[in-house]
Amino acid sequence: MNKTILSVLAHPDDAEFLCAGTMIRLREEHGYTLHIATMTAGDCGSAEHTPDEIASIRRAEGADAARAIGATYHCLEVLDLRVQYCEEQLEKVCRLLNVVRPSIVITHSPEDYHLDHEQTSKLVRAATFAAPIPNFQHRPGHAETQPPLDAIPHLYYCDPLEGKDSFGRHVPPAFRINIGTAIEKKSAMLDCHESQRAWLRKHHGVDNLVESMREWSGSQGKVCGVEYAEGYRQHLGHSYPQYNLLAKLLGTV
Ligand SMILES: [Zn+2]
Numbered sequence: 001m002n003k004t005i006l007s008v009l010a011h012p013d014d015a016e017f018l019c020a021g022t023m024i025r026l027r028e029e030h031g032y033t034l035h036i037a038t039m040t041a042g043d044c045g046s047a048e049h050t051p052d053e054i055a056s057i058r059r060a061e062g063a064d065a066a067r068a069i070g071a072t073y074h075c076l077e078v079l080d081l082r083v084q085y086c087e088e089q090l091e092k093v094c095r096l097l098n099v100v101r102p103s104i105v106i107t108h109s110p111e112d113y114h115l116d117h118e119q120t121s122k123l124v125r126a127a128t129f130a131a132p133i134p135n136f137q138h139r140p141g142h143a144e145t146q147p148p149l150d151a152i153p154h155l156y157y158c159d160p161l162e163g164k165d166s167f168g169r170h171v172p173p174a175f176r177i178n179i180g181t182a183i184e185k186k187s188a189m190l191d192c193h194e195s196q197r198a199w200l201r202k203h204h205g206v207d208n209l210v211e212s213m214r215e216w217s218g219s220q221g222k223v224c225g226v227e228y229a230e231g232y233r234q235h236l237g238h239s240y241p242q243y244n245l246l247a248k249l250l251g252t253v
Contacts, residue, residue: 006035006102008093008124009158010083010116012042012062012075013196016189017213018158019106021179021230024069024186025250026104034071035100038062039089039120044080045199051079057195065192069185074100083116085123093127094136098146102153104245109157109233111165121157125235128155154245155235159220163231173231175244175252176220180227183217224253 005026007015015023015036026032041055041062049057059075066073076092083089097105107124108117130136132149160171179186190210197207214228221229234244244252 002101002103003031004033004035004100004102005104005106006037006097006100006153007106008037008039008076008096008120008127009106009108010039010114010120011045011080012038012040012058013065013190013193013209014038014108014117015106016065016186016193017161017216018108019230019232020069020186020189021182021217021228022106022177022232022246022250023071024182025177025179027070028181030249032104034066034069035074035102036062036066036071037074037076037096037100039076039078039083039116039123040080041075041077042080042196045196047199047202049195054195058193061193061195065189068189068192081116083119083123085119085126089123090126090130093123094130095146097127097131097153098137098149101146101149104154104156106156106158106232109160109165109171111171112160113162113164113166117160125155128152128235129239152240154241156232156246157235159231162216163220173220174233175247176224176229176231177246177250178221178224178226178228178253179217179230180221183214183228186217187214221253226253229253 042058043051043055046054063073108121217228
């Protein structure tokens, strides 16, 4: 099996918040190759810079954060608040899957606080299904890139932000991964997102990006008796891999 994991989340800093601890452990303990993709470059995340300026700053921050844990960063160049389930964006995600060829894919919870997150989740679900299908790519006028995947990868959903859906209902994970050994590196990744820390300082009066990630990961750890954890649900619909590869590799708490 290809020891490659890909996270496809909406915005720069989402992986750093939600699933980087698990990815760090996979690299350190099992030699996995890490890829972090964002749908957007975060072009709305500033009150001072133009969309193009902040996008180029945040693209660089995302790449720096990925590099800090030995991961490769990809930006699919959709605009903030415009992530949507459509043919063009589905093909982008599918193409990325066929280039990276992951055995494990992580995306957002289908229910989350932000529509970009929910639409990303849908796109990734559809793309993991489509990526092994030769005829999905073999349409007239559609540039051939990479061969289809051999199989549908293992697909996991992160916890939604604050563990709740848009109605405030608790969305419990199916299992949690202990990320105690990865928390310092996960924090160092968020340190790379200086523009977002400045944005928070301006809008919230406090730069609490790293603290709020540690608080969230700590709250997930507390409920299962460890210091820090990340929660996941596995996509177990028909034709998807049914055994829990993440749990087998890293154990659950
Ligand atoms: Zn986000």
